Amino acid sequence: MRRAVCPGSFDPITNGHLDIIGRASKLYDVVHVAVMINQSKKGLFTVDERIDLIRQVTADFGNVQVEAFHGLLVEFCKQRDIPAIVKGLRAVSDFDYELQMAQMNNGLSGVETLFVPTNPTYSFLSSSLVKEVATWGGDVSHLLPPVVHRALIERLAER
Numbered sequence: 001m002r003r004a005v006c007p008g009s010f011d012p013i014t015n016g017h018l019d020i021i022g023r024a025s026k027l028y029d030v031v032h033v034a035v036m037i038n039q040s041k042k043g044l045f046t047v048d049e050r051i052d053l054i055r056q057v058t059a060d061f062g063n064v065q066v067e068a069f070h071g072l073l074v075e076f077c078k079q080r081d082i083p084a085i086v087k088g089l090r091a092v093s094d095f096d097y098e099l100q101m102a103q104m105n106n107g108l109s110g111v112e113t114l115f116v117p118t119n120p121t122y123s124f125l126s127s128s129l130v131k132e133v134a135t136w137g138g139d140v141s142h143l144l145p146p147v148v149h150r151a152l153i154e155r156l157a158e159r
Contacts, residue, residue, distance in 0.1 A: 002027075004084040004114070007034040007073050010050050011043040012148050014130055016122030018057055020088035023116055025061040032082060033058065037070040044131055044155055057145040074109035085113045090123050 006021050010033070024031045035050050045053070047068045058064040069076040073085065085105065087098050095115070102113035118125075125143055134140045134152055141149045 001029045003030045003032065003080070003082045004028040004086045005032040005034050005073070005077060005080075005082050006086050007036060007069070007076075009036045009038065009041075009043065009127065010054055011045055011127050012050065012130070012144065012152055013054050013057060014122070014125050014127055014148075015143055015145065016088065016090075016118060016125040017127075018145060019119050019122060020086065020116055021058060021064060022061060024086040025058075025063050028084070028086075029063060031061070031064045031086070032076075032080060033064055033066040034069045034073065034076055035066065037068050039070075045151070049151070053148050053151060056147050072108070074105050074111050077111045078109060083111060085111060087113060087115055088118045089115050090118045090125070 004024055004027070006024055008017060010017060021031060021033060033054055035047055035054065037047055043050070051066050051068060054066045058066065077083070077085070085102070089095055089098060098113070098115065105111050105113060130140045130143055131152070134156055140152070144152065
């Protein structure tokens, strides 16, 4: 069985993330979406909320499993016998950082990293930018799955 992981914080998941996960789901039998737990960062959504949103928006793929992880991604991969990490690249600046991470991960465990160029429609897109624009009242509905957009608007209204 061909397995890969798409890691990230997904706070919240965007159409750009979903594009990469969807493309990976066509290449692999099982795609694990690993939601990073970072104790030092206060996310807009809890890890459980992110997992729930990701499960909702990836349900139609049929081969995506979503769970949290804490620590080294290569340990997550070892525990689940996952030989590949799939990462989206938006720009050359992403490549510089991601190449170093890929080489470190391969050196630590032999796990390979596959880079998928982001759909140009989403080349500027990040969760941080979406949250910032939405906080100031900008329309980000075209950048998020509808259920995620509703959750974002509700969460920002609570603040």
